[in-house]
Amino acid sequence: MDHRLLDYLQRILNARVYDVAVESTLERAEKLSARLGNQIWLKREDTQPVHSFKLRGAYNKMVRLSPAERDRGVICASAGNHAQGVALSARRLDCLAVIVMPVTTPRLKSDAVRALGGQVILYGDSYSDAYAHARELQEQHQYVFVHPFDDPDVIAGQGTIGMEILRQHQAPLHAVFVAIGGGGLISGVAAYIKAVRPEVKVIGVQMADSDAMIQSIQAGRPITLNEVGLFSDGTAVKTVGDETFRLTRELVDDFVTVDTDAVCAAIKDAFEDTRSILEPAGAMGIAGMKQYLAQHKLQGESLAAITCGANVNFDRLRFVAERAEAGEEREALLAVTIPEERGSFRRLCQTIGQRNVTEFSYRISDLQEAHVLVGLAISDRGDVPQIHQALAEQGFPALDLVDDELSKEHLRYMVGGRSRLNGNERLYRFEFPERPGALMRFLTSMHPGWNISLFHYRNQGADYGRILVGIQVPDEELADFHTFVETLGYRCSDETANPVYHLFLR
Template sequence: MTINLNELKARIAAADVYALAKRTPCQLAPKLSQEYGRNIWLKREDLQDVFSFKIRGAANRISSLTDAERAAGVCAASAGNHAQGMAAAAAYYNTKAVIFMPVTTPMIKVNAVAAAGAETRLVGDSYDDACAAAIEFAKESGAVFIHPFDELDVIAGQGTVGKEILEQMPRTPAAIYVCTGGGGLVSGVGTWVKAVSPSTKIIAVEPIGATTLKTSLEAGKPIPLNHVDGFADGVAVRLVGTNTLEIAKSVVDECVTVTNDEICAAVKDVFEATRTVVEPAGALALAGLIKQVREGTAPDGDCVVTISGANVNFDRIGHIVERAELGAGEEMMFAATIPEQAGAFLNFVRALGQRAVTEFNYRFAENDDDAHVLVGVKIRQSAERGDIIASMAEQNISVVDLSDDRLAKRHLRHMVGGRASKDIDEVLYRFEFPERPGALTDFLVNLDARWNISLFHYRNHGHSTGNVLCGFQIPKGDLAQLEESLAKTGYPMTCESDNIAYAYFLKA
């Protein structure tokens, strides 16, 4: 498929969005600009009435419906922001909207869609399940299905963000960093910007666990991801759009991927700059810019980042705060081995010096010559990790840096207790399951009852995916039979039996 970008630019120029969407400000962030050595501008789409840029695409698409189509109504699938945009636009244009949402969608988003006048239907555990149901409903009812990112009128509506940026900036920006999921925003922004200011780089930013655009660009065609990390749920898309990919091939200069911790750090940066708590996807573009600045690959000059949305659940904020300092390189987590004897603990604390301790975990183990402690300390920059390890080595204290260890950050720091029996083999697995009522029960029910669970840890983080750490005893060494049983749960799993943090604190 070939898309005429000049025609798409004309659609953007004619997009009918301002009956519902605001011309959001493009604000200079002085503190961030000073810290990172270039002017950083925030395009504040979190200030829309539905707290997201998605109102633009929904408004433009529904405004173009014929009278007959409006009478038939519209439908869509979404886990949040597109749903709210659709509901608001449908109400304004007096057409019925039925929105299909995964069962895992937080009720705050479901209620917001219902409050805007749309009918909500909860179907399946993922966007793909909800989308299939919405398409089937459209076939049966005659309602117009509106895709969240892969329709040209939706893309054109999102492209008004790029048009506004160039109109608002005092100088030609060197780069615009765009949060990217299905590609509607980056393809729309890129189409306008490359036509008007071809020297401005368009940089797509994706979570490292949801690189649908990067993967498809490298392959030259849409490639579905086998697994999608749902942390930044606003961009947790399994498959990029056919239209958006074709456009991105022409208008996207580069793709940047960032970790969840880097996203959390960017959420903190946005809060300190604006006093607004944005959703993870909303801070994604800033995380990409900061990463490139630190790596020395960011362009000089004015850089704009899209702050795409602020539909964050209150119960996620604690988790974001917890991971922000690790993501910003302002905290180090490590395991230290000290002699299990009087005075060793004092010696360890002295080796820490005047550093602020963020957490300290230790449990006495009888009959062990050594003790293992899990410690978090505040640091000013990542390079300071080496200084800590060196100061510990001077006191003959062995240290393993766990700052990038997922098991340690997500599970171990919240766990207490002893170790398993040395007489029975144990294996450890990490599972992901949809965060919906009954999912944890289903997980346990589907396990074969012959396996003894020797360790179990789960925390609700307020997003669509739950994470479980589970240990199993295999007295007869029948690992193959255990994994066959675990596969029946249907949930993605990763073996963690060789993880260094497990060996230090939990393994027999």
Template sequence: MPQSYIKKILEARVYDVAIESPVDPAPLLSKRLGNQVLLKREDLQPVFSFKLRGAYNKMMKLSREELDRGVVAASAGNHAQGLALAAMRLGVKATIVMPKTTPQIKVNAVRARGGKVVLQGDTYDEASAYAQKLVAEKGMVYVHPYDDPDVIAGQGTVGMEILRQVTGPLDAVFVPVGGGGLAAGVAAYIKYVRPEVKVIAVEPEDAACLKLAMEKQRRAKLSEVGLFADGVAVAQIGKETFRVLRKTIDEVVTASTDEICAAIKDIFDDTRSIAEPAGALALAGLKKYVEREGCEGKTLLAIDSGANTNFDRLRYISERTEIGEQREAILSVTIPEQAGSFKKFCAALGKRNITEFNYRYSDDRDAQIFVGVAVAEGGADRQELVASLREQDYPVLDMTDNEMAKLHIRHMVGGHRPSAVASELLYRFEFPERPGALMNFLTKLGNRWNITLFHYRNHGAAYGRVLVGLEAQRSERKEIGQFLEQLAYPYHEESDNEAYSLFLS
């Protein structure tokens, strides 16, 4: 029974390596949601994740003879770093089997903490099989990342701390789930001590192994697992964790990639820290729960479980955030192919801020533009925008929920100059980024030259950057230059740029 974990959690040895992480308020998000939102900051642990709690507690339960044989684990992330640090503190040899596809930053982090890294296979399953081979051949002790009672008890100290730190009203605790170790430990403790507090598990939509198990009332394996939230990318919930979770959690909520990205931004706005996707997962579930239930005035806590993300992923996260918050509409709109059409269309959008504008001349009848527009949070404003444009006789296709459009098409709109455009000059502009800046730019540019290419994306920088193609002869360069000087925007002619000649001209 889950009650058997209470004594294990109370006796867990974690504070030799772990800190009692703070519970921080999220004032900006609390005001926006109309509820008191709290964050349990496990991202502040020495390895930037809760995982060292379970790894260390497990090792403290091993005999001296077992420790002398060395420990081994298969992991591509946080468990590897936690085990390496725990082993270093205890003077124990730790071997971590990692897939060859593991990012170098994580390999280096394990080595920096004294772990021996063995790169084996391309997937976690292949690495895990090799780790079991080491257990059989060399007698090493395998430390499971989640499906072990001592590991679960170590993670359960997070729940113990939450109830010690939040002594007043606490309506629900949201916990991320991969294999289920953290959720099982937290749920077992909270439900025993304060059964009125809801414990809600949160999974990615594309890696919802607990949700599948709860629906089938047995453990089942997902045929495919999404890897964006790699810290919880598990195909099958643990055997022991499921035994506990099926009796302790109140429900499972799933979150999309865009919703997770939006939660990463929310955490940054309130704490100035960057959570990894799995770290922000619980908050994404909290927000979804509030929207579904319409609750107000409640005290809700989400566990920020980690901050081990690769820097190169931030571009993708930033790109998807506004859509995840439903603050950006992605539209395909047909406008007349004639001078002044861009300006007229911008006027039709009203005071909404344009976040993206992609266009390439196709024929002399219609222009197909790919446009991003800032809208109010929620779907109502987006629907009103689409309806308003259609009332003004603009053919509109809402592609906000179109994965291919968001991932690929937005970066591919364009192509080579069509034969109908005899000659084209290319210019790159910068202008101060503020609401209405794009409209002001188009107004100043006027109708003097036909626009044959247009690319603009608001990246939140101080200056907006626009690439514009003008239907003009090279003999008009001087005249265009004189005109552009009057615009007072910094510009560069790119007509001779190699990238232009290869991909656009």
């Protein structure tokens, strides 16, 4: 065994982490295992006292400082989780902790650091900006710097996770999937696993827009990214460490890059198995594992993913839920063009058939053609060509929008606006039981002589679906329309006089 690897093995075996950390469980993910055809295990570091693995490395570093060093106080730069580990360790060791965090840090994390007694300074847009400022403050005040990843004691503290995995799962294990930011976690885990059971693969996972480690490995030296994506703030690192680069290049077997949609789907996967909500970095191991299994077509293997954090702002969950459907390839998002004539909506509904509609938005804008945004629940992406063919046979050309960021982030919410063609329009809000086919039954129950000029529906996962519909009804047919509304049996509200409607849609 290489003497440097032996050194890390000794450091990990002697790491002081259990004064503050717990031995997290290695749990079998029942639903994921059944769906993926493999034995999937989750190393639940999200259950640590600060909901992240980071306290292991931080405490192992700080407990080894001399009394004189602790008296000077410590400083660190962190996107959030390392900061909590340092703050908790400082409280346990009774020393000052100054934490420099990017201004983009979720408030949940900065508030948690303050609650633990850390002095928070918000600076810069990324970890690298915060790091540079923390180094300046260190020089000014002679603090001891606690690096979040590029320090042998920090790496050894994180390596205890690998030690626990192999102790908890002594049967054959194909691979362990580890999220990479600066590389401290994967360096420690890989050092232990390759020293003890080198046949177990260690697979690194990075966000496609924050892949500093992968680009560094390809370049043969640590490089600095100009920009990093901020969705996974816990791994938004522009420059990896020298030591973590060395260890990762020598010990890690393979790498996978994942995108935002895949991570959102992995957050949902973890919730369905554990009822816990991971932060994006915490779900990257699962996302990478799913992608790796699909690429290599593995069956019947045992694989583990480290769920390394669960510090996520509640208001981010709306975005996560929205994008999870696309990430797990269970929603098709289409722009469908139909003739602007009576009966077109009915034919479109008949073509869609019994598929569950997740979104349906339309605004009259042209005398010849109507453009409808349609979301449909699918079992996998293989369903999409069949949907396109069925629509084409009816003369309804469709554009696939599932990979179009503009559509997913903005345009799906902007379908609508004013129209010069909405004469005699009545605006109603309807509620109906949210069951498969309910929306289609509503559409097909409409009087064929009344033109739909506006329609907006989005499945929000509630018991009741809510739609906004504009219907062009001649004045002489208003009595018939009111009878239709009363006999429909859906709760409704007439919004025709609503001033907001007149400001933005009329």
